[in-house]
Amino acid sequence: MRDHVKNKRGQFYLVATVIIVATILVYTGVTNYYLKKTYSTVEEVKEELDIESSHILDRKLAHLGVRNLR
Numbered sequence: 001m002r003d004h005v006k007n008k009r010g011q012f013y014l015v016a017t018v019i020i021v022a023t024i025l026v027y028t029g030v031t032n033y034y035l036k037k038t039y040s041t042v043e044e045v046k047e048e049l050d051i052e053s054s055h056i057l058d059r060k061l062a063h064l065g066v067r068n069l070r
Helices: 001-034 042-063
Strands: none
Touching: none
């Protein structure tokens, strides 16, 4: 009877370990899928900065009451 209880307890730990490992693998797989990095070229970053800086300047000038100077 005692061997039967030990086998059941060992089986429980084995199943628990498999579930934990599977959960970790799925979590890391999903995390890596969503964290794929996109690399931008210097030209793309420069273009974005130009656009954003012009928007910021336009908002600041509008706040000061200066109309479009272009």
